Amino acid sequence: MKAISYSAYGSADVMEYGERPDPKVGPDSVLVKVRAAAVNPVDWKAREGYLQGALDAVFPVIPGWDVSGVVVQPGVAVDEFAVGDEVIGYVREDFLSRGTFAEYVAAPVRTLARKPLSLSFEESAGLPLAGLTAYQVLHRTLKVREGDTVLVHAAAGGVGSLAVQIARHTGCRVVGTASLRNHEHLRSLGAEPVEYGEGLVERLRDLVPEGFDASFDTVGGDALRASAETLAPGGRLASIADDEVFSYGGRYAFVRPDAADLAQVAELAERGIVTVHVDRVFPLEEAAEAYRLNQEGRTRGKIVVTVDWEAP
Numbered sequence: 001m002k003a004i005s006y007s008a009y010g011s012a013d014v015m016e017y018g019e020r021p022d023p024k025v026g027p028d029s030v031l032v033k034v035r036a037a038a039v040n041p042v043d044w045k046a047r048e049g050y051l052q053g054a055l056d057a058v059f060p061v062i063p064g065w066d067v068s069g070v071v072v073q074p075g076v077a078v079d080e081f082a083v084g085d086e087v088i089g090y091v092r093e094d095f096l097s098r099g100t101f102a103e104y105v106a107a108p109v110r111t112l113a114r115k116p117l118s119l120s121f122e123e124s125a126g127l128p129l130a131g132l133t134a135y136q137v138l139h140r141t142l143k144v145r146e147g148d149t150v151l152v153h154a155a156a157g158g159v160g161s162l163a164v165q166i167a168r169h170t171g172c173r174v175v176g177t178a179s180l181r182n183h184e185h186l187r188s189l190g191a192e193p194v195e196y197g198e199g200l201v202e203r204l205r206d207l208v209p210e211g212f213d214a215s216f217d218t219v220g221g222d223a224l225r226a227s228a229e230t231l232a233p234g235g236r237l238a239s240i241a242d243d244e245v246f247s248y249g250g251r252y253a254f255v256r257p258d259a260a261d262l263a264q265v266a267e268l269a270e271r272g273i274v275t276v277h278v279d280r281v282f283p284l285e286e287a288a289e290a291y292r293l294n295q296e297g298r299t300r301g302k303i304v305v306t307v308d309w310e311a312p
Contacts, residue, residue: 126302146171277301
């Protein structure tokens with residue numbers, strides 16, 4: 001099969017397009033013909049070696065954890081999916097090697113859910129990691145509830161935009177940080193936008209003088225410190241970007257594959273409660289350029305890579 005892979009840690013320059021062995025399908029997995037795969041910041045961090053303290057790399061590594069596609073072969077013990085089923089997945093294992101930037105991926109059923117019919121394959125590919133992260137942090141870590149005032153950083157990004165929509169659906173007031181060019185977009189999602197940069201703490205306090213009930217940091221550094229300084233008494237703080245959150249009494253969150261949670265996120269998308277904005281689409285052979293663009297950190301929504309499709 002054609003795939004993107006890298007044989008050593010490094011910049012996007014180490015990524016190569018070429019032939020890789022077809023994946024083997026275990027008893028609890030299905031073989032998915034990939035239609036699209038989304039790029040996430042964790043992907044380039046893994047490629048550059050930042051996760052080697054937590055995840056071993058078995059080189060050559062095919063990157064990518066997000067996928068949308070079609071089941072072409074179920075494992076012998078699988079009865080959840082059949083040939084022809086359209087699925088989405090957050091296909092993360094406990095090591096780096098067998099990712100989704102390829103024509104095929106063998107995906108454990110615990111990582112999959114049915115694709116929302118109302119979303120394209122490109123939109124669906126952007127849903128699993130970002131949607132699961134938003135859903136699990138809001139409901140499992142921060143335990144937001146109706147009436148809470150919630151701060152979301154980088155609210156126009158992949159995770160942030162979904163967090164805004166899920167929190168609003170829960171009945172929360174949502175304030176989101178973003179650059180000025182994304183403020184109207186945030187308003188369309190139901191958030192009150194606040195500009196990044198110097199004076200952020202003062203702007204947040206002016207808008208929510210009583211402090212935030214929950215704060216969702218996706219950036220780290222100054223954004224995390226601003227979150228800690230603007231919490232209400234007893235407020236909850238979580239970060240997916242900076243383990244300094246522990247020093248503020250908050251929690252660090254790392255999304256985990258969960259078929260039931262992913263099905264909940266897919267249902268929200270099917271009902272039109274959450275939408276996925278696809279900023280750019282690249283063909284598989286140009287995945288390195290997609291990674292470079294994602295690493296710049298200035299896109300709205302998701303960057304997606306597509307794979308040529310021929311019906312099996």
